[in-house]
Amino acid sequence: MSEIDPNRVVDFMVSNAVKFAQAKANRVYLEEFRKSKKALLMAECTEKAANAREQYAYSHPEYIQLLxxxxxxxxxxxxxxxxxxxxxxxxxxxRSREASNRAQDRVTR
Structure with missing residues (x-):
């Protein structure tokens, strides 16, 4: 197993924090926008029955693209x-390896 450099790991986490935050923001936005898109599509449907308008919205290509x-x-x-x-x-x-190494060093002294 290769040696672990905790500083490189932390650098990786820090450098990817913005990407992760943006990815989460995108997901949450799309989840919320999905509701608005459904409402907009239902409003453009000419059917009177709510279930027909809902079916129209859910099957619309724009809604499927959003999904x-x-x-x-x-x-x-x-x-x-x-x-x-x-x-x-x-x-x-x-951390565990370092703790084990310290314990082993104490035993061998």
Whole structure:
């Protein structure tokens, strides 16, 4: 296993913090906009029945495109989140090794 440099791990986390924040902001925006888009599409439908207008909105190409964008936003956010989690775990592994090394040094003295 390669040596873990906690400073590089922290640098990675800091440098990706803005990307992660932007990815989360994009996802939340799309989740909220989805509601507005549904309402806008329902309003443009000429049917009187609410369920017909809702069906129109959910099947509209613009709504489906929005859902595809939401899927992509979630994928980007989750990838960045799991990279951050992995980086945190690397620091924990490094900490454990360092603690073990210190304990071993005390035993051999």
């Amino acid at each position: 595809e964008g939401l899927r992509e936003a979630v994928q980007v956010e989750e990838e960045l989140r799991w990279r951050q989690v992995a980086a945190q775990l690397r620091v924990e592994v490094w």
